Amino acid sequence: xxxxxxxxxTTKDVIPTNTYKNLISGKTSAVIIQNFLTKHRCKKIIxxxxxxxxxxxxxxxxxxGESINSYVSNKSEYFTKTKISNYxxxxxxxxxxxxxxxxxxxxxxxxxxxxxxxENSMPYSEGIIRFHIPGESVHIHRDNASFDASxxxxxxxxxxxxxxxxxxxxxxxxxxxxxDKFWNCHDECFRNQDFGYSDKIIKKISWSSISCNQGDLVxxxxxxxxxxxxxxxxxxxxxxxxxxxxxxxxxxHAWS
Amino acid sequence: MTDIIWGNVTKIIxxxxxxxxxxxxxxxNKETYSEIEIIEFTETDIMSIPADENSRDITQxxxxxxxxxxxxxxxxxxxxxQLVCKVSHSGAGGY
Numbered sequence: 001x002x003x004x005x006x007x008x009x010t011t012k013d014v015i016p017t018n019t020y021k022n023l024i025s026g027k028t029s030a031v032i033i034q035n036f037l038t039k040h041r042c043k044k045i046i047x048x049x050x051x052x053x054x055x056x057x058x059x060x061x062x063x064x065g066e067s068i069n070s071y072v073s074n075k076s077e078y079f080t081k082t083k084i085s086n087y088x089x090x091x092x093x094x095x096x097x098x099x100x101x102x103x104x105x106x107x108x109x110x111x112x113x114x115x116x117x118x119e120n121s122m123p124y125s126e127g128i129i130r131f132h133i134p135g136e137s138v139h140i141h142r143d144n145a146s147f148d149a150s151x152x153x154x155x156x157x158x159x160x161x162x163x164x165x166x167x168x169x170x171x172x173x174x175x176x177x178x179x180d181k182f183w184n185c186h187d188e189c190f191r192n193q194d195f196g197y198s199d200k201i202i203k204k205i206s207w208s209s210i211s212c213n214q215g216d217l218v219x220x221x222x223x224x225x226x227x228x229x230x231x232x233x234x235x236x237x238x239x240x241x242x243x244x245x246x247x248x249x250x251x252x253h254a255w256s
Numbered sequence: 257m258t259d260i261i262w263g264n265v266t267k268i269i270x271x272x273x274x275x276x277x278x279x280x281x282x283x284x285n286k287e288t289y290s291e292i293e294i295i296e297f298t299e300t301d302i303m304s305i306p307a308d309e310n311s312r313d314i315t316q317x318x319x320x321x322x323x324x325x326x327x328x329x330x331x332x333x334x335x336x337x338q339l340v341c342k343v344s345h346s347g348a349g350g351y
Contacts, residue, residue: 057351059348059350067351069350073345074301141351143350148348185323188323188325188349189263191264191279191325193262193327193346196348197349
């Protein structure tokens with residue numbers, strides 16, 4: 001295995017230059033804003049989340065919020081379920097919405113305005129909370145709405161990036177591993193039947209590992225192959241995430 | 257039980273047929289299939305492709321199927337040696 005050093009570590013008061021350009025080009029694999037949220041605030045959010053029931057979805061057993069990848073053949077169901085999950089997300093975050101400060105920070109990094117995407121007045125899922133339970137890992141994959149979800153209007157946005165806020169760390173494991181390799185359509189012959197890609201796709205490819213530290217905000221280009229190592233210990237790895245795509249020079253839309 | 261194969265669409269031939277690069281075959285399949293098969297599809301869950309064959313055009317199939325990883329439930333083999341299948345999206349490349 002070859003390790004790579006394409007991670008930018010920063011804090012919430014610093015704005016690294018050319019963040020978006022470097023993520024899109026692949027020069028940077030990830031920007032990690034350490035201690036973006038205090039541990040105290042993360043714990044408060046976790047308590048708020050705990051009273052809500054999670055559902056299962058594509059590649060994950062427990063989540064709150066929807067992901068278009070689970071609905072590539074059923075767009076109307078996505079928007080129906082999203083209506084409900086957005087209501088729950090708003091209730092969960094009614095006193096303490098981390099998405100607001102994520103938007104504020106990311107808009108400074110991207111030099112653009114961000115709002116959640118809509119299609120024909122129907123809102124897209126306004127984020128997804130994922131619970132990776134101990135023993136669970138996420139196989140190598142990439143995220144690319146332009147290719148996978150061509151029926152959805154977000155597929156027309158350019159330069160997809162992904163923002164993930166670590167709300168709870170696992171005791172061990174749960175690292176996000178990102179490889180120095182972008183997906184291209186010829187890779188589709190390496191697809192697994194159920195989820196993700198064959199390990200062959202990342203053979204001899206250098207990689208970076210990002211620990212799941214509570215309070216860190218991680219921004220990646222999800223078109224690079226990535227995976228999540230097995231979560232070990234007693235605690236679930238809990239994250240809040242969404243994608244962003246560029247509509248115009250200074251306007252970005254978010255969805256999950 | 258129906259035989260099932262998976263693979264990537266490499267070429268659109270007509271508004272109901274395409275070439276498939278077969279990458280996976282169900283272990284319990286009764287028949288074996290070539291690396292390249294021509295598929296005639298009777299139905300699909302791909303939203304951009306109209307169910308009615310006469311309402312489809314090659315461009316719609318190019319956009320909806322080209323390079324995509326799909327699942328084919330095999331119904332029969334026709335006189336042209338093409339596999340007659342139900343075609344659907346398979347799995348997910350991401351989440």
